[in-house]
Amino acid sequence: MGHHGWQGNPPGTEQEARRRIVEAATACLDRAGLAKTSLSDIAAEAGVTRQTVYRYFPGLADILGAVAIAGVEEFAVRMERHLTSFDSPAEVAAESVVFGVRAVPEERYLSLLLQAGEGDFFTGAVTSREWLALGARILRNVPVDWRSAGVTTDEDFAGLAEVLMRLFLSFLRSPSTPPHTDDQLRELVRRWIGPALNPRG
Template structure:
């Protein structure tokens, strides 16, 4: 690891160097935007050469992806905290999606996930196996007893994929004119929530689930 540059404070480890590169990239993105941020900008911000940055990251998109990932970790913690007290699966999923729709566009680091075409969380990468597995891990953290609700491990993967597909569509391709929050919540309650309101035990594979009444278009989760 080179000890030149770094503002006169060379990192003590590779891990520290990587984190300082990520932090510098975040500052560059704040100033220039993700599209105009280059690896040269990051190197200049740190006072190092491009080759020094290349020792830790192969591409600028890899660094930007790490900036987004770190923002996502904090976001998930806040999401789970927001859902505390909502033990109903349908209510938790709908409220969680509404939280995502409100928060992601206003968070610079989270918004990067929508701009990165090879992102593993949203965009074209939203249906990748690792992204779905990550989504299922997020659902595990919801204050919901999934097993008692008849939702198994395989179901959580499927639910995570549906949620990510819906979020991607709603965030990247809003309706014209745009739906307000109440309309989107009603849409989710009408068409998504009923799938999580089984009235009987979990059915065998190949059998239809029993669903609670869907309610009206403008119904609530209660």
């Protein structure tokens, strides 16, 4: 691992190097915004060359993704808190889609994935193993009677999370014309996903 630069304080591990590049990117974004942040700016902020940054990230979009993911835990906490006000698995499923569609574009760092300038970048992030595992964890932590809906195993939660996240992604990337209101979107998801989560006798 190259140790040149780094403002005289080289990282000890590759993980530390990546973390410091992400922190440098976050500082640049906070100061100048996405439109005025380049890979060269991030390298300068970290005290390294562009070549060093490329050693850890293929391009700017990948750095933006890392910045966004660094803030995803806070987003997950807010989503969990919101979903706990709903009483059934079907309601939680519908509301998770509505919350994601409305909240992600307003998130300071998560929204960077939408603006990264590469059409499949956001799709790749949301459907990654890490994000799907996060979705499953959020659902599992919401205190509704998942067992009554037949959702009991890790595989069940993972599958439901993937369906909901892909649905959320579709509505986010390709909104209806005219766009659905929150209530319309909520009802649409309840109508077609809800029956699969109704209590089973």
